[in-house]
Every structure is written in C-alpha cells, then in structure tokens.
Amino acid sequence: MSAGTAVPDAAESVGELKPSRRSRRSAPDFASSLLRRDVFGVRLGVLLLILPVILAGLGMQLTSRQGWNHPPDSRYYVAMMARDVGYSWSHSIHAELRVQPDNHLSPWYFADNDPTWQMVRTRLLYPVLSVPFIWMWGLSGGSMAVPVLGTVLFLWATARLLQRLYGPAIAVIVAGGFSLTVPVNGFTWAGTDTLALGLAAVLVLNLPIERRIGKANLVWIGAASIFIALTRQVGVLAPAMAGAGWLWLLVRERQWRNRWLGSLIVTAATTFLFQVLSMTLAPANTAGVIGHGETSYWGIFREFVHYLRIVTEEACTYMWHNDRMLYALFIAAGISVLARFKSDATAVFVGAVGATYVITAGVGFSGFMRYEMVMFPAAAVAAGQLVQLALGDHVRQPVGAVAELEPAPTRTRTWFSDRFAALALTKPGRFLGLNLQRQDRWKPQLLFNSLVLAIVIGVSLDGSWSSTVNAPASPSYAAAQGGSGYAVPPLAKPSADQTLRIMFAQAIGIAHGSAQLQGALDWTHAMQYRPMAPDQPGWPNRAKDGTAVVNPNSMGMDIDMSEAYGRGLSLNSTVKPDSVKILSRQVSEYGEDVVFTVEDTSGKVHQGTATTLYPIWHKNDPATVTALVFDA
Numbered sequence: 001m002s003a004g005t006a007v008p009d010a011a012e013s014v015g016e017l018k019p020s021r022r023s024r025r026s027a028p029d030f031a032s033s034l035l036r037r038d039v040f041g042v043r044l045g046v047l048l049l050i051l052p053v054i055l056a057g058l059g060m061q062l063t064s065r066q067g068w069n070h071p072p073d074s075r076y077y078v079a080m081m082a083r084d085v086g087y088s089w090s091h092s093i094h095a096e097l098r099v100q101p102d103n104h105l106s107p108w109y110f111a112d113n114d115p116t117w118q119m120v121r122t123r124l125l126y127p128v129l130s131v132p133f134i135w136m137w138g139l140s141g142g143s144m145a146v147p148v149l150g151t152v153l154f155l156w157a158t159a160r161l162l163q164r165l166y167g168p169a170i171a172v173i174v175a176g177g178f179s180l181t182v183p184v185n186g187f188t189w190a191g192t193d194t195l196a197l198g199l200a201a202v203l204v205l206n207l208p209i210e211r212r213i214g215k216a217n218l219v220w221i222g223a224a225s226i227f228i229a230l231t232r233q234v235g236v237l238a239p240a241m242a243g244a245g246w247l248w249l250l251v252r253e254r255q256w257r258n259r260w261l262g263s264l265i266v267t268a269a270t271t272f273l274f275q276v277l278s279m280t281l282a283p284a285n286t287a288g289v290i291g292h293g294e295t296s297y298w299g300i301f302r303e304f305v306h307y308l309r310i311v312t313e314e315a316c317t318y319m320w321h322n323d324r325m326l327y328a329l330f331i332a333a334g335i336s337v338l339a340r341f342k343s344d345a346t347a348v349f350v351g352a353v354g355a356t357y358v359i360t361a362g363v364g365f366s367g368f369m370r371y372e373m374v375m376f377p378a379a380a381v382a383a384g385q386l387v388q389l390a391l392g393d394h395v396r397q398p399v400g401a402v403a404e405l406e407p408a409p410t411r412t413r414t415w416f417s418d419r420f421a422a423l424a425l426t427k428p429g430r431f432l433g434l435n436l437q438r439q440d441r442w443k444p445q446l447l448f449n450s451l452v453l454a455i456v457i458g459v460s461l462d463g464s465w466s467s468t469v470n471a472p473a474s475p476s477y478a479a480a481q482g483g484s485g486y487a488v489p490p491l492a493k494p495s496a497d498q499t500l501r502i503m504f505a506q507a508i509g510i511a512h513g514s515a516q517l518q519g520a521l522d523w524t525h526a527m528q529y530r531p532m533a534p535d536q537p538g539w540p541n542r543a544k545d546g547t548a549v550v551n552p553n554s555m556g557m558d559i560d561m562s563e564a565y566g567r568g569l570s571l572n573s574t575v576k577p578d579s580v581k582i583l584s585r586q587v588s589e590y591g592e593d594v595v596f597t598v599e600d601t602s603g604k605v606h607q608g609t610a611t612t613l614y615p616i617w618h619k620n621d622p623a624t625v626t627a628l629v630f631d632a
Contacts, residue, residue, distance in 0.1 A: 041160040043168045050155055050172065054179040058148055058188055065189075069144060070100040074190035076120045078143055079105065080127040080464035085134055089468055090486040099140045104617055107486045108471035108479075109524050116524065116553050117467065118282045124460040125230040126192045131459065143190040151188050153198030155179055157205045158380045165210060165345070165381065166388045174329070174384045178376060181326040183369045192231045193373055199228040201377040203238055207245065208259045209344040209381065214439025218266050223449035225270040230456065234374050235275060237355040238267035241378060244351030245344055252342060307361040314366035326369065333382035339389060345381045352378035364558050473528035473549055474611035474627040476591030487590060490614030492621075496592040497582045499612045499623040503569070504577035504598065510566030511573045513559060517552040520622045524553050525613075528627040529568060536568040537561055547629055569628060574600035583607070590614060591623060607631050 035045035062069060070078065078099055082092035093105050110117050126146055134142030155175055162171035178184055187193040203224040206217040225238040246260035319327035337346045352375035360371045424434035432443045469484050481487045502520045509515030517523055528549045531539040537555060538548025555561045567573060579599035586593045591613040597605050608630040615621035 040156065042156060042163060046159050046163060046168045046171050050159060050176050050179055051152065054151065054155065054185065057185055058151070061185065062144060067100060067102060068189065070190045072103060074100065075103040075105045077127055077190060078139055081130050081134055081139060081143060084127050084131050084459050084463035095139055106488050106616060107468045107481055107484070110468045111471040112467040113470040113526065114524060115551055119233060121465060121467065122278050122282050123192055123231055124456050124464065125227055126195050127464050128456045128459045147188045147190065147194045150194035150198035151184060154194065154201045154377065157198065157201035158377050161205045161381060162384045166384045170384050170387050173387055174380050177325055177329055178380055182323040183326065183373050187370055187373065193370060196228055196232040196234060197373050197376060199224050199231060200237065200374045203228065204241070204348060204377040204381065207242065207263055207348060209348060212259050215442035216439055216445050218262050219442045219445040219449065221263050222266045222270050225267050226274060226453065229271065229274040234359055235271045236358055237352060237374055239264065239271050240355035241348045241351040242267045244347040248344065248347035304361050307364055308357055311360040311366040315369060315372060318366065318368055329383045330379055332386040333379045336382045336385035340385050343385065345385050349378045349382035471526060473526045475588070475593045476611050476613055477588040479611060479626045480590035480613050482588065482590055488616040490590060490616055491619040493614050494623050496585065496594040496610060496612045496623070497580050499625060500580045500596060500610060501577045502622045503625045504575045504580070507566045507569035508573045511563050511570055513563055517555065517562060520625050521552060522624045522626070524551065525624065525626050526551055528629060530629050532568050533564070536564045546632055571600055571606065576601060
C-alpha cells in the first residue's frame with residue numbers, strides 16, 4: 001500500500017455506512033414472548049388455555065338454561081338486590097316474581113322471626129356488588145354478573161398459586177380440570193356459591209404455603225375472611241386452614257411462633273369477631289345443627305359421625321356417576337396427602353376438608369358438591385402436588401425450601417411506572433408505603449378493602465339488611481302481616497274445613513315419605529303444633545302448654561325429621577281427613593281461625609284449633625295452615 005493511500009478510521013467507516021434496518025423478531029418468537037407475559041401474576045398462555053373454554057360454556061349455559069339461572073334460593077338474593085337499589089319490600093317481591101314467576105315468595109319470608117332470613121340477611125356482599133350491573137342490565141341479567149366473575153376469580157387465583165408452586169404446565173392441568181367440573185359450571189347461577197369459591201381461592205392464594213408472607217398478604221387474608229363471611233356461613237374454613245398449617249409446622253419445627261402464626265391470628269380474630277356480631281345483630285336459632293336434636297355430648301358425636309358417613313357416601317356417589325373429572329381431582333388430592341404428608345399443601349387441604357365436613361354434617365346432606373365447593377382451591381393445591389410428582393423432570397420442581405419474600409419483578413420503564421415512582425416519593429406516597437416492596441405495601445390494600453366494606457354496610461343498612469314485621473303462627477291477621485302495608489291480598493278464600501282435609505292427607509303422606517313440605521303447609525312460615533314424641537321437631541323447645549313453633553325449612557333434607565313432623569300433625573297417621581268438622585270460625589281479611597274436630601281410625605274424636613291463610617300465589621291453591629294444635 002502506498003504512502004499516499006488514505007485509510008479511513010474504523011469509526012468513520014462505520015458512520016458512513018447506511019444504517020441497516022432494525023431486525024425484527026419472527027412471528028413465532030413474538031407469540032412465544034407474548035404468551036410468557038404475566039397478567040396479574042398468571043402467564044397469558046395459561047389464561048388462554050383455561051378461561052375461553054369456561055367462558056364459552058357459561059355463555060351457552062346462561063342463554064339456554066332460562067329459569068334455572070335463578071334457582072329457588074335466588075328469591076332471597078334478587079329481592080335483596082331490589083332493596084339495595086331502593087325498592088320497597090312490596091316492590092322488591094313483585095320484581096323478584098317477575099324474574100322468576102315459579103318461585104313462591106311473600107313478605108313473611110323476610111320476617112324478623114324467620115330463622116332462614118336471619119341467616120341469609122348477613123350475606124350482604126353479593127347483592128351490593130350486583131347493584132352496578134343491575135343498573136346496566138336489570139335484575140335478571142345483572143344478578144348473573146357477580147357469579148360469573150366469582151368463577152373467573154377462582155380460576156385466576158388458583159392458577160396463580162399453582163403456577164408459583166409447580167409451574168405453568170401444572171397450573172393449566174389442574175385449574176383447567178376444575179374449570180370442566182359440573183359444580184363450577186352448574187352453580188354459576190344467581191347465588192353466592194361461586195362468589196364464596198372465588199374468595200376462598202383468594203384466601204388460599206395469600207396463605208404462607210411454602211413461603212413467608214408480608215403484611216399485604218395478611219390484609220388480603222383478613223379481607224377474604226370477612227368477605228367470605230358476608231357471602232356464606234363458612235367462616236370456620238379460614239381458621240381451619242391456617243390452623244392446620246400452623247400445627248403442621250409446629251410439629252415439624254417445634255416452634256409455635258412460625259410463619260403460619262400471623263395468618264392464624266388474623267383468620268381466627270376476624271372469624272370470631274364476625275361470629276359475635278352476627279349472633280348479636282341477626283340471632284338465629286341454630287341449636288342442634290350439628291347434633292340434629294341431640295343434647296348429650298355422646299349423642300352429638302354419634303350424630304356427627306352418622307352424617308359424616310352420609311355426606312361422604314352421597315358426595316362419592318354423585319362424583320362417580322356425574323363428575324368423573326372432579327372425582328379424579330379429589331382422588332389425586334387424597335393420594336398427595338399420603339405421598340407428601342409433611343407439606344404445607346397437605347396441611348391446608350386437611351384443614352379445608354375438616355371445615356367442610358363440619359359444614360356439610362351440619363346441613364345433613366351433600367347437595368351435588370355445592371357445599372363442598374369452598375374447599376376446591378385447597379384441593380387444587382394438593383392435587384397439583386401429585387401431578388408434579390407424576391411428571392417429575394418434565395415440569396419445574398416445586399419450592400423445596402421455604403421461599404423468602406418474593407422481590408418485585410424487574411419491569412421496563414413506562415409512563416405509568418415513572419408516575420408511580422414519582423408518587424411514591426411524595427409525602428402521601430410514603431405514608432401509604434408505595435416506596436416499599438409489594439409484600440410490605442399493606443396500607444393501600446387496607447384502605448381499599450375498608451372502603452369496599454364500608455360501601456357494602458352503608459348500602460345494606462338502608463336496603464337489604466332490614467326485615468319485615470314478625471309473622472306469628474296465629475291469629476290469621478297477624479300471621480299474614482296484616483296492617484303492615486305490604487301484606488299480600490288473597491286470590492281466593494277457600495274454607496278452613498276444606499284446607500284441613502287437604503292438610504291431614506298431606507301430613508299422612510309426609511309421615512310415609514311421599515309428600516313435600518309445601519302445599520297446605522308453607523315451607524317458610526312459622527307453624528305451631530303439639531309434638532307427640534322426642535323425635536318430632538320442636539320437642540326440646542316446647543312451651544308450657546306443650547306446643548312448639550317450628551319452621552319447616554329448618555328441616556332441610558332430613559327425611560327422618562320430616563316424617564316425624566308428619567306423624568305429629570296426623571296423630572301418627574291415624575286421622576281420617578274426611579271427618580273434619582268446624583265448631584267455630586273467625587274470619588279475617590287474610591284467613592280463618594277455627595276450632596275443629598277430627599276422628600282417628602279407632603273412632604276417637606279429637607278437638608283442636610287451627611289457623612289458615614288464604615292463597616296468595618295461585619287462586620286454585622289450598623289455604624296455608626300456620627297453626628294446628630290438638631287439645632292436650
């Protein structure tokens with residue numbers, strides 16, 4: 001090379017080159033990167049494999065199921081929603097009957113002396129959360145929004161927890177499996193079932209399962225415990241799961257101040273406080289719920305074990321014949337308990353099973369796994385253990401040691417993140433703890449949940465929390481809530497003797513298990529009668545005159561108790577319905593109060609008093625008997 005040859009500087013040469021076009025990622029790489037992004041803590045790919053299927057199924061179900069979008073229990077919730085949007089009791093009941101004309105509903109369903117209403121009225125969360133959707137879509141459509149969101153919340157929270165513990169593949173397998181089960185789909189209706197399910201999943205998500213948790217998690221645990229108590233009577237679930245986790249770790253580490261202690265204190269305190277408030281503000285006679293009428297400790301234990309066997313057999317039979325997917329998931333959860341007995345997931349599942357057994361044994365039956373749904377999140381965590389063990393090296397291993405507080409993920413700077421960082425440095429931001437790690441950022445969560453709770457209570461106090469006046473068993477005017485302004489005018493006025501003949505025939509059928517507690521009897525209204533034997537409802541609570549006031553709906557699905565009730569009304573199935581004679585009659589605007597006689601099969605004549613209410617739902621219905629007292 002000659003001396004006169006100029007060699008350009010490398011930097012200058014590069015600078016003079018035409019800039020190359022920025023390389024683009026291929027479509028598969030872009031799609032893969034997108035699917036690996038987290039959406040509220042869950043891989044987008046996981047959500048796309050789970051949510052579209054169930055949302056499509058729910059869409060078909062809601063548009064084709066028609067009347068069963070609003071089952072019989074929804075009569076309470078729809079009327080409560082109407083109250084929360086400002087309707088009067090009379091208008092609320094009419095609005096509910098327009099949504100579901102086949103339901104029986106009257107103002108006495110919400111009477112201050114009705115035990116079912118005292119239980120239901122504490123379920124404030126679902127009606128209040130439905131108010132914005134009712135403004136948009138009316139009572140019928142708006143009442144379905146929260147149940148659907150509850151199902152989505154359950155699947156999202158469960159998938160997030162499974163992804164953290166076992167990886168996205170197992171999150172898809174287990175959460176996707178639960179999305180195909182019959183209860184998750186079938187009980188997405190106008191009720192509190194799926195909302196309670198979603199809140200239970202949030203509770204399990206924030207428990208210290210194989211990790212240490214921060215103050216923010218404790219706030220969410222407390223909030224979920226309160227809100228689930230405002231949704232269904234399953235308050236024992238939260239302290240049972242936290243207590244089992246604490247006990248498991250106490251045995252393993254011999255240290256009572258372990259990482260589960262905080263969640264145990266929060267769940268126990270919130271559950272106890274709510275239970276005290278509930279018993280004070282909405283007292284309901286729940287005596288003998290678990291013991292089913294037994295008063296001795298041995299008798300209560302014997303009845304509890306008896307109903308444990310019944311609900312277990314019913315649940316297993318139902319799953320075997322109708323829901324093999326759910327059966328497989330529960331079997332997997334059970335096997336994982338044996339395979340990894342010392343794990344936190346096992347402790348949570350065992351605690352959830354124990355709490356659910358208390359609930360279902362108290363109810364006395366398994367309603368197609370409806371009452372067991374609250375333990376689905378804990379069952380999912382336990383089932384995930386077995387799936388992880390089965391797949392082994394093909395998926396990410398679960399956390400072997402206790403994970404410390406998870407650091408905040410590194411994120412790309414955006415306009416929002418810059419504004420948030422600036423806000424965190426201000427005095428209000430520092431007060432709220434926005435400058436702290438997410439796990440210790442508890443004040444915003446506390447303020448948010450406190451605001452939601454205040455709104456729920458504020459709306460309910462002027463709406464669905466109120467009750468109608470007492471509806472005693474007699475006389476007929478008071479039994480129909482006459483003079484209240486919302487007593488329902490009768491559609492017909494059948495005579496008391498005709499009604500008593502129908503009622504005695506129905507009572508004989510009930511005594512033999514071939515009739516329902518509806519017809520000449522009302523499922524809800526208080527009923528006064530004279531129990532004849534210790535197995536008949538109301539026997540332990542008899543008044544001085546030997547009579548008892550019972551509510552047929554409190555018998556639930558207890559066939560033995562219903563049959564005993566029928567024997568008490570029919571003098572052990574000996575009355576002759578056609579022999580009824582009326583000795584005296586007092587007629588009111590709403591019914592009749594009579595003195596009557598009736599013969600039994602031996603020819604003996606029995607005298608008594610009765611109160612009947614004229615029909616208010618269909619003019620061809622018999623009147624309703626609310627008092628039937630034979631002379632002693």
